[in-house]
Amino acid sequence: MAVRVQAEPFDLGAESTAFAAGLRRAGAMVTFTGLVRDNGGALQAMEIEHYPGMTERAIAAMVDEAVTRWSLEDALVIHRYGRLGPQDQIMMVATAAPHRGDAFAAAEFLMDYLKSRAPFWKKELAADGSAWVAAKDEDEAALKRW
Amino acid sequence: MAVRVQAEPFDLGAESTAFAAGLRRAGAMVTFTGLVRDNGGALQAMEIEHYPGMTERAIAAMVDEAVTRWSLEDALVIHRYGRLGPQDQIMMVATAAPHRGDAFAAAEFLMDYLKSRAPFWKKELAADGSAWVAAKDEDEAALKRW
Amino acid sequence: MVLDVLYFAWVRERIGLGRERVETTAVTVADLVAELSAREERYALAFADLKSLRVALDQDLAEFSAPLAGVREVAFFPPMTGG
């Protein structure tokens, strides 16, 4: 299990390869990657602010919870902060389990919690100004299924 | 959209990188990778038989169906056949969509259909003999949710 | 009518071949199964439990009650285990 919060880009391919190489019993591996959407070309950059200390702590608690709920061989969360450009990779989650149901459920659970319970805030910068991304009701509602 | 049925191994990292590099509007990318489980060390190899022609046709139909159901920017299915060893990568699916719900749902839909509707058959070879893997009721039942 | 008949996985192993050409007057898949089963013990054995078998006509899944008119390729196999 690993959690990394970093400003630097990560290499999705290399991370996927390394995660897979560490598996010994898994039959299923899922990755999720979040990308900066450029909203039809208007977006110049995205600034991601976070709460150092609480971020790592909150994500580690989510991973621990996922491990108690599903049969996971491994899990990885990488989340960036700082300035990102359109289509840059923001974050990734990887999960591995004996069966696909657990790997998918754990990845979706982690994503739902990262969306609404990890202390990150996104600001979109466009030619006509900047705005903080508002939390969506549907993201809060998504937590209820777990 | 791409479907590949092949005997050769694939490079999960390189495939993930290439898939991500082609995206222009996606906010979410999901990959699933299926691995040969070694059942506690007993498994020597897995032989995967398939129905050339029907395999490609059946998978392409699943991808088409996924595209009509969800807002997908891209989808990829790679599935191997032939002889594989423990922890070898059997297959992968990748999906990309504006939002995470569509990317996850499409990946799970494709996996459920690949399990029970793509003409592959797995045989497990162990020191004490070989046996065809039986289809699971739960895999057939999983189709009902779509 | 002449059909290409294909067998996969344990159906192939029981019958002892993966593909053959079959001259038949069968109207449905079920008729063809009855005809083949009557031929030899190995066919009867492979087709003993139709619930554990699937059939594809020209590479599309079908029912055992489906008509064979216009069909060129029939495939018999156990439930699929992909993914």
Place this chain on the structure above:
Amino acid sequence: MVLDVLYFAWVRERIGLGRERVETTAVTVADLVAELSAREERYALAFADLKSLRVALDQDLAEFSAPLAGVREVAFFPPMTGG
């Protein structure tokens, strides 16, 4: 009691700083919010709508009714938008 008070995202922007030390006798988070809001307009503005705010005590999410006894670090921020 002396607290480290942290502000993030638009709360930080409205108040104009990311972190300060606050000497207070507030019993609950709500008391602290009232005290800060009474200080200056920019605080009152940032805390105008508590429903659009979240609070963490020593890096754990908490309610505005939570007591501050034993707490060292209080953080105010909008609903999170990670992932």
